Amino acid sequence: MASHPASHSHYHHPVETDSGAFFKIAAILLGFLVGIVGFVAVMLWADARGARDDAQAASQAVGTPAAHEHNVAQPLNSFAGVTPANAQALAEAHKPYDATLPAAPAGSLAKVHLTLKDMTVQIAPGVKYSTWSFGGHGAPGPVIHVRQGQTVQMTLTNGGAIPHSIDFHAARIAPDKAFRDVAPGKSFTFSFKANDPGVYMYHCGTKPVLAHIANGMYGAIVVTPTAKPLPKVDKDYVLVASEWYLNGDGIKQPASLDMNKAHAMEPDWTTFNGYANQYVTHPLTAKPGQTVRFWVVAAGPTLDTNFHVVGTIFDRAWPNANVSGTPQHDVQTVLVPAGGGGVFDVKIDEPGLYPFVSHAFAHVDLGQVGLLKVGDVKGTMSH
Numbered sequence: 163m164a165s166h167p168a169s170h171s172h173y174h175h176p177v178e179t180d181s182g183a184f185f186k187i188a189a190i191l192l193g194f195l196v197g198i199v200g201f202v203a204v205m206l207w208a209d210a211r212g213a214r215d216d217a218q219a220a221s222q223a224v225g226t227p228a229a230h231e232h233n234v235a236q237p238l239n240s241f242a243g244v245t246p247a248n249a250q251a252l253a254e255a256h257k258p259y260d261a262t263l264p265a266a267p268a269g270s271l272a273k274v275h276l277t278l279k280d281m282t283v284q285i286a287p288g289v290k291y292s293t294w295s296f297g298g299h300g301a302p303g304p305v306i307h308v309r310q311g312q313t314v315q316m317t318l319t320n321g322g323a324i325p326h327s328i329d330f331h332a333a334r335i336a337p338d339k340a341f342r343d344v345a346p347g348k349s350f351t352f353s354f355k356a357n358d359p360g361v362y363m364y365h366c367g368t369k370p371v372l373a374h375i376a377n378g379m380y381g382a383i384v385v386t387p388t389a390k391p392l393p394k395v396d397k398d399y400v401l402v403a404s405e406w407y408l409n410g411d412g413i414k415q416p417a418s419l420d421m422n423k424a425h426a427m428e429p430d431w432t433t434f435n436g437y438a439n440q441y442v443t444h445p446l447t448a449k450p451g452q453t454v455r456f457w458v459v460a461a462g463p464t465l466d467t468n469f470h471v472v473g474t475i476f477d478r479a480w481p482n483a484n485v486s487g488t489p490q491h492d493v494q495t496v497l498v499p500a501g502g503g504g505v506f507d508v509k510i511d512e513p514g515l516y517p518f519v520s521h522a523f524a525h526v527d528l529g530q531v532g533l534l535k536v537g538d539v540k541g542t543m544s545h
Contacts, residue, residue, distance in 0.1 A: 238423050241411040241430045242528055249287035256284065258444040259435035263384060263398035263457065264307050272308040272356075277319040278326050278344075282416045283378070285406050286431055286438040286529060290416040293378035294322055294366070301378030301436040302402040302461065303364070310359045310388040319349040326374065329367035331501065332356055332383050341367045359387035360483030361400070361457040361503035375463035376407055376424050378436070382459040382503070387485050393478070395507060396452035403460045403467040403498070403520060403530055404436065405429035427464050431529045432520070438529025442542070445515065445533035453477070453509040454534065456518070462500035470495040470521040471508055471534065478507040495521045513537025 246252070266272070276296045283300035285291045296303025298321075308314055318328050325343040333340065333354035340352040365371075366379035382402050386392070407423035408430040423429065431438045448454050460467040478489040479496050483503035490496075498504040510516060516534040519526050533542075 238420070238426060238428055240428070241408050241417070244289070244411045244413070244430075245286060246288040246413055252284075252287035253439065253443045256287065256437065256440060256443070258440045259302075259437065261399040261401060261435060261441070261446060263400050264305055266307045266309045266312070266386060270312060271315060272306075272312045273315045273317075274306055275317045275319070276303060276328065278322045278379075280322045283436070285412070285433065285436060289408075289412040289431070289438075291378075291406065291408065291412055292416045292418045294326065294374065295378050296328070296364075296366075296381055301380065301404065303379070303381030305381065305400045306364070306383040307386070308356045308383070309386050310356060313353055313355050315351065315353045317349060317351040318344050320344040320346050322346060325368055326366050326379065327368045328364060330354065330362065330364045330383060332358060332360070332362035332364075332385055334358070337367070343368050356383075356385045359385045359389075359485050360480075361385075361459055361505060362483065363402075363459045363461055363501055363503065365461065372424055372463050373419060373421065375461065376405075376419050380404060380461035380463075382457065384457050390486060392455075392485060392505075393453075393507070395455040397446075397448050397454040398457065399446055399454065400457045401434045401459070401518075401532075402436070403432070403434055403458065403525075404462065405465050405528075406431040406433065424463070429465070429528060432465070432525045433529050434518075434532055439531060441518075441532025445535035447535050448510065450513050450537045451509065451511050452536075453507055456506040456508075457483075457503070458498050458506065459503045460498040460500050464500055465525070466500050466522070467498040467525070467530070468495050468521040469498055469504060469506060470519055471506075472517040472519065473514065474508055474510050474516060476506045477509055480505040510534070510536045513539050515539060515542070 277298055279295050279298040281295055281300065282290050282292050293301055295301055320326050323346055325345050327341050327343050329341045335354045344350045361382055361384050364381050364383050366374035368374050382400050384400065406429055407420045408417040409420040410417040434441060458469050476493050478491060479493050480489050481496050481504055483505055485505055496504055513536050516536060518532050518534055520530045
């Protein structure tokens with residue numbers, strides 16, 4: 163007998179249990195909760211983005227790059243060569259930094275007292291800059307001259323607004339003890355024996371050192387040898403090469419340091435003894451047949467100086483200021499590295515104007531050039 167299929171009326175839906183109903187309701191509630199959390203997250207993200215954009219706009223309004231752009235190259239506005247219309251008259255009226263090597267003090271003890279001062283100086287004709295200075299007369303600080311074997315008693319008085327220090331490249335001494343920060347209004351004294359002859363840099367060693375040197379806190383100390391004296395010369399001149407990085411042209415108001423330019427090593431001016439071209443307008447002098455000695459320090463803070471005198475050759479050169487060693491003879495150009503020194507003798511018989519330069523000629527265009535006037539010659543010259 164054939165069997166008949168079951169009728170649809172005999173099909174029953176499964177019965178839903180209490181636990182199944184609970185899980186369905188929980189899933190629905192969880193979905194609502196996820197939606198709410200997502201909405202809140204979107205709103206928080208929007209608020210954070212708006213706050214970030216507001217902060218970036220405020221930062222850019224005062225000339226600070228936005229945080230997300232710190233790895234993006236920013237255009238650097240150069241003020242190289244920008245001077246007022248009366249620049250020539252200002253250059254002629256400028257009193258040049260005295261490059262003549264001062265006498266060393268007598269006796270076994272050389273007492274040096276430097277007072278730090280925040281001051282505005284000119285670094286090119288009509289170009290003003292707000293410096294932090296050693297000795298209260300701008301950059302570089304005063305030339306310190308001692309003899310080999312003398313004890314240098316250094317007193318540093320901080321007349322500035324922030325902590326500063328002094329680092330002597332001529333000293334063999336624990337820097338954490340001697341080159342420590344001096345607070346505003348305070349003084350500090352330490353001593354070292356100048357046993358190593360040569361010409362050395364001194365500078366502020368307070369962090370960031372780049373900013374303190376770039377703001378004018380550097381100078382030269384000459385330690386003349388006594389154990390093995392150098393040949394006698396007729397003239398001694400000290401030249402401190404350096405660069406300046408400006409956040410404005412310095413004409414209507416004093417410029418100050420542009421750290422972006424300093425990091426990029428793109429100076430507006432490079433100088434000998436702090437002022438562009440000053441020894442072109444006011445040449446250093448010698449008589450025909452005299453031997454001139456140049457004590458040269460490259461203060462940087464970053465760039466080297468390739469020292470050269472146009473129209474002659476160095477009779478003697480002590481690279482790295484190694485005056486205890488044998489000099490090089492008859493050399494044309496010698497590298498003086500940033501933070502280093504060199505000593506150069508030149509004897510010129512023929513009267514004339516002899517430019518001294520850094521032979522990295524971008525430096526010349528930016529002001530690191532001067533003239534040695536040999537004899538009573540007329541006229542002028544640039545190079």
